[in-house]
Amino acid sequence: MSRTIADEGEFGLIAAITEGLTMPDAVTVGPGDDCAVFAPTGQVVVSTDAMVEDVHFKKVWSGPHDVGRKAVGSAVADVEAMGATPLGVVVALSAPAETPTDWVLEFTKGVRAECELAGAALIGGDTTRGPVIGVVVTVFGDLQGRTPLLRSGARAGDVVAYTGRLGMAAAGLAVLGRGFRSPGAVVRAHRVPEVPYGQGRVASESGATSLIDCSDGLLADLGHVAAASGVAIDLDASALDVDEAQKTVAAAIGGGDPLHYILTGGDDHALVGTFAPSDVPTGWTVIGAVQDGEASVTVDGAAWSAEAGGWRHF
Amino acid sequence: MSRTIADEGEFGLIAAITEGLTMPDAVTVGPGDDCAVFAPTGQVVVSTDAMVEDVHFKKVWSGPHDVGRKAVGSAVADVEAMGATPLGVVVALSAPAETPTDWVLEFTKGVRAECELAGAALIGGDTTRGPVIGVVVTVFGDLQGRTPLLRSGARAGDVVAYTGRLGMAAAGLAVLGRGFRSPGAVVRAHRVPEVPYGQGRVASESGATSLIDCSDGLLADLGHVAAASGVAIDLDASALDVDEAQKTVAAAIGGGDPLHYILTGGDDHALVGTFAPSDVPTGWTVIGAVQDGEASVTVDGAAWSAEAGGWRHF
Numbered sequence: 001m002s003r004t005i006a007d008e009g010e011f012g013l014i015a016a017i018t019e020g021l022t023m024p025d026a027v028t029v030g031p032g033d034d035c036a037v038f039a040p041t042g043q044v045v046v047s048t049d050a051m052v053e054d055v056h057f058k059k060v061w062s063g064p065h066d067v068g069r070k071a072v073g074s075a076v077a078d079v080e081a082m083g084a085t086p087l088g089v090v091v092a093l094s095a096p097a098e099t100p101t102d103w104v105l106e107f108t109k110g111v112r113a114e115c116e117l118a119g120a121a122l123i124g125g126d127t128t129r130g131p132v133i134g135v136v137v138t139v140f141g142d143l144q145g146r147t148p149l150l151r152s153g154a155r156a157g158d159v160v161a162y163t164g165r166l167g168m169a170a171a172g173l174a175v176l177g178r179g180f181r182s183p184g185a186v187v188r189a190h191r192v193p194e195v196p197y198g199q200g201r202v203a204s205e206s207g208a209t210s211l212i213d214c215s216d217g218l219l220a221d222l223g224h225v226a227a228a229s230g231v232a233i234d235l236d237a238s239a240l241d242v243d244e245a246q247k248t249v250a251a252a253i254g255g256g257d258p259l260h261y262i263l264t265g266g267d268d269h270a271l272v273g274t275f276a277p278s279d280v281p282t283g284w285t286v287i288g289a290v291q292d293g294e295a296s297v298t299v300d301g302a303a304w305s306a307e308a309g310g311w312r313h314f
Numbered sequence: 315m316s317r318t319i320a321d322e323g324e325f326g327l328i329a330a331i332t333e334g335l336t337m338p339d340a341v342t343v344g345p346g347d348d349c350a351v352f353a354p355t356g357q358v359v360v361s362t363d364a365m366v367e368d369v370h371f372k373k374v375w376s377g378p379h380d381v382g383r384k385a386v387g388s389a390v391a392d393v394e395a396m397g398a399t400p401l402g403v404v405v406a407l408s409a410p411a412e413t414p415t416d417w418v419l420e421f422t423k424g425v426r427a428e429c430e431l432a433g434a435a436l437i438g439g440d441t442t443r444g445p446v447i448g449v450v451v452t453v454f455g456d457l458q459g460r461t462p463l464l465r466s467g468a469r470a471g472d473v474v475a476y477t478g479r480l481g482m483a484a485a486g487l488a489v490l491g492r493g494f495r496s497p498g499a500v501v502r503a504h505r506v507p508e509v510p511y512g513q514g515r516v517a518s519e520s521g522a523t524s525l526i527d528c529s530d531g532l533l534a535d536l537g538h539v540a541a542a543s544g545v546a547i548d549l550d551a552s553a554l555d556v557d558e559a560q561k562t563v564a565a566a567i568g569g570g571d572p573l574h575y576i577l578t579g580g581d582d583h584a585l586v587g588t589f590a591p592s593d594v595p596t597g598w599t600v601i602g603a604v605q606d607g608e609a610s611v612t613v614d615g616a617a618w619s620a621e622a623g624g625w626r627h628f
Contacts, residue, residue: 028357028462029359029462029464032465032542033462033464033465033542034361034392034393034395034396035359035360035361035393035395035396035398035455035462036359036360036361037358037396038357038358038360039357039358040354040358044352044353044354044454045350046351046402046404046437046438046452046454047348047349047350047404047438048404048405048406048439048452049406049440050406050408050440050442050448051442052408052444052448055442055443055444078348078349079348079349081348082347082348084349088360090361090452091362092406092450092452093364094364094366094369123360124360126362126363127364128364128366128369128370129366130366130369130448131366131445131446132444132445134364134366134408134448136362136406136440136450138360138406138450141349148342148343148347150347151346211348228346
C-alpha cells in the first residue's frame with residue numbers, strides 16, 4: 001500500500017510541500033507562521049481562482065503535475081492581465097483522506113514549477129479534507145508604480161491585439177471528451193495553459209488602453225471589455241490563425257468551423273489588449289478594431305452564431 | 315420551487331453577491347476586473363483558509379450566515395496574529411448547482427457582516443460548482459509600518475497572555491455532536507467565532523514578543539510558539555477561567571475536566587501572545603510564563619494528558 005495523506009497528517013504534509021522552498025527578497029516571511037509577509041514596491045493586485053475535480057479537470061485526463069501547473073497558471077494570468085508583475089501565490093488544497101501522498105507531492109511539484117515560470121513565490125497555503133480534489137490559488141502581483149490596466153479603457157480607434165494561444169485547450173477538451181488522446185498539442189493545451197508571462201508588463205509599458213486574460217473565450221472576454229468601455233469591437237477572421245491541430249479536431253468531430261474554438265474556447269489564458277495602432281508590442285498579433293457604437297463584439301461585421309459564448313460554470 | 319444558483323448563472327450570482335459593495339480608500343479597484351487592486355502603507359500579510367462542508371461545519375448545525383461569518387473570522391484572525399490591520403478578503407465559493415440562491419445570498423450577508431466587524435473589504439472572489447459547499451477565504455492585512463509578530467519571538471522571562479475566548483467552540487461542537495442545541499453560548503461559539511479584532515495591533519504596539527491565534531487549541535498553538543522560539547512555556551491552570559456553560563457541558567457528557575476544552579479546543583481564535591511582564595495590554599489575561607528549557611508546553615509544571623492535542627484535519 002502506498003502512503004496516503006491521512007498517514008502523513010496535516011503538519012507532515014505541509015512540511016513535505018514546503019521542503020526546500022526559497023523566498024525572493026520581496027517576501028520577508030515565508031510559509032510557517034500565521035501569515036506570510038511581503039513588501040511590495042507599488043500597488044498590489046490580487047485574484048482568487050478555484051479548480052474542482054470533475055468540473056475543471058478530470059484525474060484520468062490530467063496528472064497531478066498538470067493540475068498544479070494549471071491551477072497556478074490560470075490564476076497568475078489574472079495578474080498579468082492587470083499589467084502587474086507576479087509576486088506570490090497561496091494555495092488551498094482539499095483532498096480525500098485516501099489521496100496518495102505521491103499525488104499531492106507531484107501536484108506540489110507542478111505548483112512550484114509553474115510558480116518558477118511565472119516568477120511568483122509559493123508563500124503559503126492550507127490543506128484540508130474534502131470529498132474531491134479542490135484547489136484555490138490566490139495570487140498577488142506588484143504594479144511597481146504602473147497604473148492598473150482595466151477592462152474599461154478601450155477607445156474607438158484602438159486596435160485589438162493578443163499574445164498567447166487561443167482555442168487550443170477547448171479543442172483538447174473536445175477530443176478528450178470523445179475518448180481520444182491526440183492531437184498531442186491540443187491535449188497538452190487542455191492540461192496546462194501556456195501563459196505569456198511578462199507580457200502584461202510589456203503591454204502596460206507599451207501603452208495598452210485595456211487588457212484582459214482570455215479565460216472564458218475570446219468573444220466572451222472581449223464582451224466584458226466592450227461592456228466596461230462602452231465600445232464596439234470587430235474582429236477580423238482572416239487575422240485569426242487556425243492551428244493545424246484545431247483543423248484536425250474540427251474535421252474529426254463533425255466538420256464544424258475550427259474558428260469556433262478560437263472565438264469561444266476558454267482556458268488558454270492568452271492576453272488580449274487594446275492599443276493605439278502605433279503602440280502594439282512586438283510579438284502581439286492585431287486581430288480587430290475598436291469602434292464607437294453599442295457595446296458588442298462582432299466578427300467581420302456580424303454577430304457570431306448563438307452557440308458562441310463563454311463557459312458558464314453553473 | 316425556490317431559485318437555485320444554476321438558475322442565476324455565474325455572472326448573475328456574482329452580481330447579486332457584490333451588489334452595493336462600497337470600497338475603502340485603500341482599495342483602488344474593487345470586484346469586477348481581472349484583479350482587485352489595493353494600496354498598502356506598509357508590508358502586506360496574507361493567509362488563506364479553507365472550510366469544507368461536513369469537515370468544518372454541517373448545514374444542519376450552522377446557517378449560511380454563520381458559515382459566512384466563520385469563514386471570514388477564522389481567516390482574519392491570522393492577520394490579527396501578525397499584529398497587522400485587516401484590509402481585504404477574497405472569497406472562493408464552490409457549491410452544488412442545486413444550492414438555493416437564498417443560501418448563497420445569506421452566506422454573502424454573513425461574509426459582509428463579518429468583514430464589517432473586522433474592518434476588511436470584500437474585494438473579489440470566484441464561484442464554481444462542486445459536490446459540497448467549500449469556502450476559501452484569503453485575507454490581506456497592512457502592517458502600517460509595524461514589524462510582523464512571529465511565533466519565534468518568545469523569550470524566557472516573558473509572560474503568556476490572551477484575549478478572546480478559549481474552548482467555547484469545542485464545547486459547542488461536543489453538544490451538537492450529541493444532538494443537543496444548548497447551552498446557547500457554546501453552540502453560538504461553534505457557529506461563529508468572536509475574534510478580538512484590533513487586538514493584534516494593540517499587542518504589537520504594546521511590545522508583544524510573539525503572537526498567534528488559537529485555532530488548533532491552546533496547547534497545540536503554544537506548542538508552535540515554544541518550538542519556533544526554543545522556549546518552555548508553563549501555564550497556570552488557576553488563571554484559566556472555566557465558563558459556566560463549559561462546566562455544564564463537561565458534567566452532562568461524562569464528567570470530564572472542563573479545562574480540557576480550554577486547553578485543547580480549537581476554532582475560537584483567541585489571540586495569545588508573549589510579553590515582558592510590564593507590557594501586557596489592558597484587557598489581556600496572563601495565563602503562564604516563558605522559561606528557558608526544551609521546547610514544551612506544560613500546565614502547572616506537568617504535561618497535560620495524552621488526549622490534549624490540536625485538531626488534526628487528516
